Structures are given as structure tokens and as C-alpha cells.
Amino acid sequence: MRCAPLAMALALGACQSPPPAGPAQAAVSSLSPQQVAVLREYGFEQVDEGWELQMAGKLLFDFNADKLAADQRAAVERMARSLFSVGIERLRVEGHTDDLGGDAYNDRLSLRRAQAVAQVLTEAGIPQAHIAVHGYGRSRPLPPSSIQGSRKENRRVAIIVPVS
Template sequence: MTITRLNMTVAAAALLLTTACAGTGGPNDNQNAASGALIGAGLGAIAGVAAGDDDQERRRNALIGGALGAAAGAGVGNVLDRQEQELRNALGNNVGIVNNGNNLIVTLPQDILFATNSTAVSASAQGDLNTLARSIQAYPNSTVNVIGHTDDVGAAAFNQDLSQRRAQAVSNVLINAGVSPARIRSIGRGEDQPIATNLTPAGRQQNRRVEIVITPN
């Protein structure tokens, strides 16, 4: 095997394996790291085999790719698990956190973030957002999507605009707390992505939310 061929094998495996981490996750249980390592090893081995010209070379490449994949997948999973646990310890019960193995989704109900029809972040929510900003700064190798959602009460165009302005307001708090603007994107989804029925007050309350999605680079 030439040096060039080996380098191509390693690069191909590493490229696949940066997205290899998957799992359900949970507080401090390292499930994402374990799942990421297993899936990463499998994808790395596949990449290595694909780069080989004969059986001996393919076996050698599979070992190289599998080792790279396990390390990459476990590394991403460990980072997510650690950041998730720290956020759970620091944030109140009103904040939802989901670790799906690829990113963290931090959900804040709009009812605690904003007054009705307002885009001014409430004083009571500032503390949680400042805590979140410190966590984002402590884990600099990630990007952040701030996504606003509404219920379906009122005109769809109004809800779309309101969700965008609320997402931007939350982003501004994170930026003012020290997060680089280059890492943050503000998105308004309006009423298009409900997580509960809009036919009941409880369901509409769940749909009015802002999600901060933290994705490792």
C-alpha cells in the first residue's frame, strides 16, 4: 500500500466518522459514547475496506478505519453526555433537554420567555439563558440553531414573523452573554412544527417554545 493510499483511507474513514455517534442518551449514562464508538467502528471499517485493492490491504484498512471510527464516535458522544449532565445540573425544571446522540436540544417554553405577543425576553429567563451561554462557550466546537415555534392561534404569517423575532431575541441574549455570533443561527418555524395538539390549551402551550439545538462540529 502506498502512503497516498493509506492517507486516503484514513481521511475517508475520519470524514464518515465525524457523524457516527448515535443513541438515545440520558443523564450521565455514557450511552451515546458507547453507541458512537460501535457505530463509528463499523463505518470506519467499511471505509477502510472500500479503499483496499486486495484482501490483505482491505483487512489492514478495516483495522485502521475501525480504530479511527471508534475514537471519533466515542469522542462526540462523550462531549454530548458531559455537556448534557452539566446543563441538567445547572438549569431549572422548566427547561427541557434531549440528547439524541447527534446534538443537544434545549427547549424553553415561550410562556416563561416572553409575555403575550412580546419579543422581549423576560427577566426570569435571563438567568437560564446566561447559564446556557456559559455552557456553549465552554464547548466551543459546536454550532447553535435557535428555533422559534408558535401554536396555530392567529394568522400563519403573524406567527411566522413572531417566531423569527423571538428566536432572534434569544440569540441576542446568548450573544450578549459572550457567545460568538458566527456560531448562532436564528430560525422561525411559526406554527409548522407542533409537538402536541393545538386543540387544547395544554397542547398549545407545549407548541409555544424556543429550541436551542447544539450540534458538535
């Protein structure tokens, strides 16, 4: 009967409640498997506030620019249609800049970048009232890689699918 204490410990362990889900786990459980698959297909990553697509490397802007190139516009339209088709229609769009120029100018430029992306999302079917737009200027830089590389990578827009 030496197995009885082990069996009893295993049985009691199985009765314990699992630990509460953290924010990242909650983000997965509030979305359908189909929604999660579409997010992952487009490169979204799970973060505490939901799912985030850092557009660095995907949607960068030229120095002092706030216009999307034709291929960028097409990619955002495609993504928006896919998100909308699986019921994802609440987004936050965040614009960023590099560290050159004054704060006030960079704040305005980052907002224009975010608005340019939000406009394409709206044209592709996401309701405008469901898109929050923010410009953060140079206040939220990506970790530095090299001086020139960091500057280019920070001329970006991030798209967040908030999960509540």
C-alpha cells in the same frame, strides 16, 4: 470437553465488532464528558441531530410577545456562559408559535422570538456567527396536551447543540 464448543463460541463472539453507533450515540461520543454533564444539567436531551433543549416550561412567551422576562434572560445568560465555558459555542435557535393567527405573522413572530434568545446568547459570550436562527411559526407544534396548554407550550424557543 463439552465446554470447548461453548468457550469457542464465547471467544468468537468477543472478537466481533460492535454494531455501528447510531446518530444518538455519535452525539455522545463527539462531546467530552464535561460537555455532556453541562448539557444534562440544563435539561438538554439527546436527539438525532445533537442535543436539544425544548424551552417549553422553561422559556415560554406570552401571547403575541417576543420579549424575554428578566428571569428568563438571566437563565439564558447563565446557561450560555456554562456552555461556552466547556467549549460549546455552536448553537441553533428555533422559535415557534401557537396555532392562532396567520402563517406569515406567526413565521415573523417565531423568528423574533428566536432572535431575542440568540441576542442574549451572544451577549453572554457565544459568537453571533456561531448561532443559526430559525422561525418555524406554527408548523412544528408539540404533541397536544389540552387546547389551552398546547397553545401556551407552543409559544416557545428550542436551543439545539448540533453534533457533527
